[in-house]
Amino acid sequence: MISLPLFSLLTDVTVLAQHGPTDVPITALTLDSREAGPGVAFCALRGTATDGHKFIAGAVEKGLAAVICEVLPATRNPATAYVVVKDSAEALAHMAAAFHGHPSRQLQLIGITGTNGKTTCATLLHKLLRELGYHAGLLSTVQNQIDEEVIPSTHTTPDAIRLNALLARMVAAGCTHACMEVSSHAVAQHRVTGLRFVGGVFTNLTHDHLDYHGTFDNYLKAKKGFFDALPKTAFALTNADDKRGPVMLQNTAARRETYSLRAAGTFRARLIANEVHGLHLEIEGREILFRLIGVFNAYNLLAVYGAAVLLGEDPTEVLTILSGLTTAPGRFEPVVSARQLVTGIVDYAHTPDALENVLQTLHEIRQPSQQIITVVGCGGNRDAAKRPIMANLAARLSNRVILTSDNPRFEDPNAILAQMQAGVTAPDSAKVLTVADRREAIKQAVQLAGADDIVLVAGKGHENYQEINGVKAPFNDKLILIEIFAALGK
Incomplete structure (x- = not known):
């Protein structure tokens, strides 16, 4: 069990005031007051739904060792240490890194951020590093994952x-590398503060998460904040074809690198063919066939290639391995019916840009x-502005649509469906159905499909649940699609 004196965890924390003993041993950190107890340091965070400061008194009653807060309680327990900081979330991040022995400093840690492509890039880079012979971790x-050990993920x-x-578990298991998605929430909430990255990768930036960030500018600043914090020893690799790509590099101290299919860049690729069997690209003078499909995946592959080369890997070996890799679950994942009459595609596309990319790709490869x-649907209690846009895109780029x-x-x-329906224009309205039950909607889509048609099930991808009124019931688009194919004899 870890046990460290409180003062040793505050080395990188800007302390405004402190009361009580700072040599008290800390055996656990928590941001949940229900986990309070002897030896525990509770960090009172100001969240979107509640303020952790409200729970300080109750946590102290459980024998808490220390409280990290932004406002000192009027009534204090003399046996408890109180540390006042400017930002509890930032302080917690520094303390968590120190508590676990700064594990990021013992890894080649690469962070990948952007609206779309984070999961695919992180997964491909993790697979690539393992094929190269490294022990590597993945956070997606x-x-x-810690090498082959799979640990369920609850957040990006x-x-x-x-x-x-x-x-720290990755370090203990002998990992030398780690690949992780860095969400805009993670940057804004200081979850990655205190970590040392050897590289950062930017994929693209489109409309998403405005329910949390409020404005697109705030969303952009959160993504940019990741690059602003990179050290000069790291690399910052950005998509030169995305108009926000150069913005990410404006204030970074890291080495600035770019990748591109259209503009000048450190790493260049030329699209030769985009077909149902995969991509044919020319990268730095080498023609390579890849198993992934779609122009968006050409960018993902190029980003991963660039990151690996910047890590010091051999370009030829990297391309050879990448050519044989498959994508992450639920990312343009094909599901062919038993009789091969219908092709299903399951994709996580839950933003307008991602949905448009997937549909454009299907148009490029279909007969x-x-x-x-x-x-397609849109999640509840999330950015409502994209709902009519998603429906409009689906209707324009599909032969039939089931919302x-x-x-x-x-x-x-x-x-939610009414808000989506509002985005469908009159010329497209005849080809759009609305079916609230997702299983029934997938069934109707398969019933509508003729021989060789393509059924795209978008929005949930890898998820194995559907959340309704706070309850997560088992639901997996891929498994349900397979089940319905079998039931309907497709």
């Missing part, structure tokens, strides 16, 4: 305590006779 939306980027604990039937529930959470599914 789909799952966390875990909180600072769990994040550093996972990194003229193949119809595209799209099943359905995603994760309604605490919203009325029919209200």
Whole structure:
């Protein structure tokens, strides 16, 4: 069990005031007052739903060792240490890193951020590093991994305590590298503060998470904040073809590198063919066939290639391995029916840009006779502005569309669908159905599909649940699609 004196955890923390003993031994950190007890340091965070300062008194009653807060309570226990800081979340991140022995400093840690492509890039880079012979860890939306050990993922980027604990487990297991998605929430909430990255990768920036950030500018600043914090010893690799790509590099101290399919860049690729069997690219004078499909995956592959080369790997060996790799679960994942009459595609596309990319890719690889039937929804208690945009895109770029529930959470599914329906223009309205039950919507899409048609089920990808009124019921788009294919004899 770890046991460290409180003062040793505050080395990188800007302390405004402190009361009580700072040599008290700390055996655990928590941001949840219900986990309070002897030896525990409780960090009172100001969240979007509640303020942890409200729970300080109750936590202290459980024999708490220390409280980290932004406002000193009027009534204090003399046996408890109180540390006042400017930002509790930032302080917690530094303390968590120190508590676990700064594991990021013992790893080649690469962070990948952007709206779309984070999971695919992180997963591909992790697979690549392992194929190169390294022990490597992965922190992603789909799952966390320590070499082959799979650890369920609940957030794109875990909180600072769990994040550093996972990194410490990677170090203990002999990992030399770690690949992680860095979400905008993680940057804004200081979850990655205190970590040392050897490299950062930017994929793209489109409309998402405005329910949290409020404005697109705030969203951009959160992503940029990751690059602003990179040390000069790191590399910052950005997509030169995305208009926000250069913005990410404006204030970074890191080595500035770019990748591109259209503009000048450190790493260049030329698209030769984009077909149902994969991509044919020319990268730095070498023609390579890849198993991934779609122009968006050409960018993902190029980003991973660039990151690996910047880590010092041999370009030829990297390309050879990348050519044989497959994508992450739920990312443009094909599901072919038993009789091979219908092709299903399951994709996590839950933003307008991601959905447009997937549908454009299907148009590029389909035969003229193949119809595209799209099943799509939008999550509840999230950015509502994208709902009509998503429906409009689906209707314009599909032959038939079924609007359905995603994760309604605490919203009325029919209200969400009405907001989506509002984005469908009159010329497209005849090809759009609304079916609130997601399983039934997928079934109807398969029933509508003729021989060789394509059924796209978008929005949930790898997720194995559907959240309705706070309850997560088992639900997996891929498994349900397979089940319905079998039931309907497709």
